[in-house]
Amino acid sequence: MSIELKNVSYTYMPDTPMERQALMGVTMTLERGRFYAIAGHTGSGKSTLIQQICGLLTPTSGEVVVEGVPLKAKSKEGKKQAALAKRKIGLVFQYPEQQLFEETVAADVAFGPRNQGLTEEEIARRVQKALALVDLDYEAYGGKSPFQLSGGQKRRAAIAGVLAMEPEYLILDEPTAGLDPKGREAILELINTLQKGGKGKEPMTIIMVSHAMDDILRLADEMFVMQEGRLTASGAPAEVFERWDVLSEAGLEPPKLLLLMERLREAGLAERGPVRNLKEAVQAVKRGLGKC
């Protein structure tokens, strides 16, 4: 069970003076239940890439296959299958709170499920569940206008709107942009919980576009580096971040934690080996000191 991109290329406004190739031969596989991160400079093709994955844009060449179903279909039956497959993918745009429009939070969250033609009962169930997932109390916030919420709450309400469609793959384009540290932490916590699943919930596949390398290191199972429309590196973050040449070429800086650990290791104060978060860093330093 996976999403596969096979040699996907995309050109904006072909055959005009404005022609611009945004993606060039991108091939990747997104397995169910894992946490993926996409990193790259602004204009590297990240946004185009995620719009390909969820079928908002159709490749100029190559194809996107969602759990065995090609999204670019010609026959009527094929198109129906493709539409169903697209439903498995939810997309949270950058600054998603800007798409809120209903009078109440509950109505806005219900918008997606209603478009899917679900029964009122099912819609109500999903709204409650989605709001609970993003930690917004249905009783307290469901009847409120989305425009009365704080910045961080608005964003969580918008994410609930996508979660209510119960996607199996969730794509998020810089979900923490513009938030303060506390708001950022709350969103990352939410994403991490969704991906872990548990409590009878299926683990969700997460595809997160991010500029924060420390977050990628801490959370992602696998990362992709985009540069000028090409995929230039992929693999476990700890391994990709070792390849400083690829990173600097893509205009990215390594995570601050890794830079810090590198300094400590050079001074012989920390043990070698992968470090993903502060907890592991503490262990590495303790072991490094212990050897003295």
Place this chain on the structure above:
Amino acid sequence: MGSFIEIEALEHSYQAADGAGRKALGGVSLSIGRGEFVAVLGANGSGKSTLARHLNGLLLPSSGHVRVEGMDTRELAERGELWQVRSKVGMVFQNPDNQLIAAMVEDDVAFGPENLGVEPLEIRRRVKESLEAVGMTRFRKRAPHLLSGGQKQRVAIAGALAMETDCLVLDEPTAMLDPQGRKEVLEVVKRLHRERGLTVILITHFMEEAMEAQRVVVMDKGCSVMEGTPREVFARGEELKALGLEVPLAGELAARLRQAGVPLPKEAILTVEELLQGLQALRGKAHVH
């Protein structure tokens, strides 16, 4: 050298939709010297943007005073002369898209001096010089919507410089930018402070940016709750975290190490160098034993 901006027991209440007043600032006193670089740090809703908007008379105190070079903003407003403060205190806002007015970069930079009635030739000189100062000369004929976020913010800074402002208030100028844009903007701000002696007041929630300032003011719930050099302020890591703010990574690791029983020295550890020294001192002791 007297203070350039004097804020005295500043209170500000917004009129909420239901008619009730909501207090955004509850008695802030602060004085900022000419040529100083002050960072105002705070979580969303701490009142830091409200404070910023008092510095050039975009908002007026509900009570208390704001004086720029001795001019009281409320008195100026009564006389309809707030532009005197606004030309001295330039402002850059958070959203790079919503503060450029003209459809071409150089026309936008000219907007301020045009409003001040400056002679056309002098405006040209100022526009040229301001664009050079932020490194945007190459883009002077571009349409703003074709620029990156960092470039737009640099144009906004040039717009303030062209008014020959003495002071730059930046209200979360990097919150909506990518790391590259953030770096560009901060570099320009630091350079302007260093080379031109511009007074800089940087409102932010990024700890790294506040570290660059000479003085940090921490806001919470409409009040200034901490003030001091970056070292003094960031040494209070636990308090900062309780306010929903970040602390420097080296300091955070040091705190975790102490928690885990590593007997690091008591002195504050904020930088990588200090952490290295602290740990090396420990290893030294271990060798002695």
Place this chain on the structure above:
Amino acid sequence: MLSDITIGQYYPGNSLLHRLDPRVKILLLLLLMAEIFIFASWTAYGFIIALTCALMCCSGVPLKVLLRSLRPLLWIIVLTFIIHLLGTPGETAYQLGVINITWEGLSRGTFICLRLMLLILLSSLLTFTTSPVKLTDAMEALLSPFRRFGLPAHELAMMMTIALRFVPTLIEETDRIMKAQQSRGVDFTTGSIFTRLKAMVPILVPLFLSAFRRADELALAMEARCYRGGVGRTQMKALAVTRLDYIAVFLMIAMAAGLSVLAWLD
């Protein structure tokens, strides 16, 4: 991408027409339009057509691009022609059942169509060779005498400037919101007109909200940069009349005088 659309049809260049002062260009265009209406004779049109061709040649805008400006109004031109062709009484040139085409109709239809095409081509020449920014400045300058009658010339021009700046941004934003709602299952392409209109609500509401927010922030930013309306304001790119403009004005007045004499002789 929607964002690649540019407003207006300015064709950048440095031709004689590009270099003319925009105020002069607008006034001369008005003069020419008046001539087209006043001197409705074939001889006069001969001169005007010759002038238009000459202007098109020295505008630096490719002929294909210029003629494209006629396309949106092609149907109106054709329709006008047919109405005049069939509706003018006179000597029959061709008869087919009830349809009676007269020589007068043919001549009148051609004449009216020529008039329409000249009007469109000449105004297009103005917009092709004058950037929207310059047009706005010229509009402000030309309307400013009417300020004493309460016409907000500066405010109108400022509105134009802001519109020019923000239309691309708002188009980009529309594109983004449309995609966001599409990914929440909105379908803009099927259903009756009513359902399609209803599908626009989730786009229009966020778009309006955002436009209001932008307006609000922009107003603050303008205030912060000492904006106090048009009074006491200077302009960096103050419009200046050059020798080229005097020559153009002289030639055009000479032509108008010539046409007047011609009409008087008739």
